Amino acid sequence: MQQQDIPTPEHPGEKASFWHDPDKLAVFYQSLALAVVILVGYYLFTNTLTNLARQNIATGFGFLGKEASFEIGESLIPYSAADSYVRALAVGILNTLKVACIGIFLTVILGTFVGIARLSSNWLVSRMAAVYTEVLQDVPILLQLFFWYAIFYEVLPSPRQALHPFPGIFLSNRGMVMGVPESHPAHTWMLLAFAAGCLAVWILRQWARKRQENTGRIFPVFWTSAAILLALPAAAWLAGGAPVKMNVPELQGFNYHGGINISPEFAALLLGLVLYTAAFVAEIVRAGIQSVSHGQTEAAMSLGLRPGKVLQLVILPQALRVIIPPLTSQMLNLTKNSSLAVAIGFPDFVSVANTTINQTGQAIEGIALIMAVYLFLSLTTSVYMNWYNKKAKLVER
Known part of the structure; x- marks a missing residue:
């Protein structure tokens, strides 16, 4: 192929003209595209406001201060129908966060366990893990939620015939009720002591790591932390x-009164999300472990390390660079899939926002709030996981 001549200035010290400078052209075209997007957005926004005003539909978020006038079945904070829409939406956000945080924690544990089990030398264990991942991945998450919801309401007995598997625990179609310690000031101090213990454990781990790097001596961090x-x-x-x-x-x-109650809606939602997402996490963990060269395992075994220590100290730290990015996507999927709670009656943020839209008619504002909340949750999760990914990456010498 004949090489094309690249336009150059007549004199070496002369700068290229605007239309021949790729950097300036890139800024110009990007600015032009941004201006077009802003103009289109402005047109759509003003057109929407005009149509709403023509139909005498109020706009804005002034409705948030009005009385909600509807009850919410589950709430982490005190709430009644006399409270405002702001408090109702806050209840929905906290319920969504409760499901997402507990679900992500359990999903990572279960997915890691199943992913390791898929690579087990035991035929039965590896086949059972494979069946779990294949079946749970192929069944839509919404059907799984309906399945677990039906289990709680159709299979379990009524409260009067509730199952009593352990002392202080009752299982019925109204949920699982269990005894809890009565409120006492000592519990607050115990919580503060536990937080102080977590800080002490973090400081201990940092000191033990530096000590091992300097002297080679291993400090029993696990048992000391426990x-x-x-x-x-x-x-x-x-x-x-x-x-x-x-x-x-x-x-x-x-029904039962007292103790703490885990509703069928919450249990069905949590089970469905955890079991479904853990099947994908298991494949991510399996792929991450297999990405590490088998020579690493052989070298670690030649040093006399036990299989559990090889996995903990050699394989998983190297596999994290492959596991973390797709694991972040699954965490985001679990958080966003929690919006399906509306199908089984759990009052998450989407459910509360839909009720608010139906009562106030503020559809645009309600949808905007839903988008903003899930965008914030997704960005927060991504920022944290990206930070952790940088901390866990391998440092080459």
Whole structure:
């Protein structure tokens, strides 16, 4: 092929003209595209406001301060129908965060376990893990939610015939009710002591890592951390008078009162999300482990390390660079899939926002709030996982 001549200035010191400078042209075209997007957005926005005004439909977020006038079945904060729409939406956000945080935690644990099991030398264990991933991946998440919801409502008995698997625990179609310690000031101090213990464990881990790098001596971090996390809350409990009184649920009328109740809607949603997403996480973990050269395993075994230590100290740290990016996507999927809770009656943010839209008619504002909340949750998760990915990446010398 004949090489094309590239336009150059007549004199070496002369700058290229605007239309021959690729950097200037790139800025110009990007600015032009941005201006077009802004103009189109402005046109759509003004056109929407004009149409809404023509139909006498109020706009804005002034409705958020009005009385909600509807109840919410589950709430982490005190709420009643006399509260405002702002508080109702806050309840929905907290319910979504509760499902997402617990679900992500359980999904990572279950997915890691199943992913490791798929590579087991035991034929039965590896086949069972393979069946789990294939079946759960191929069944739509919404059908799984309906399945678990039906299990709770159709298979489990009524509260009067509730199952009693363990002392203080009752399982019925109204959910699982269990006894909890009665409120006491000592519990607050125990929580603060546990937080202080977590900080102490983090400092201990940093010190132990530096000590091992400098001297080669291994400090028993796990057992020391476990002792700290148990001893500090126990000391706070003893100092607070060692309260042991329990709030045990009792059958009154047609349901149990007292203790803590895990509703069928929440349990079905959590089970469906965790089991479905963990099947994908298991494949990510399996692929990450297999991406590490088998020579690493052989070298570690030749040093006398046990298989568990080889996996913990050699394989998984190297596999994280492959696992973390797709794992982040699955965390985001779980958070966004929690919006399917509306199908089984769990009052997450989408469900509460839909009720608000139906009562106020503020559809645009309601949808905008839903988009903003899920965008914030997704960006927050991505920022944290990107930071963790940088911390976990391999450092080449």
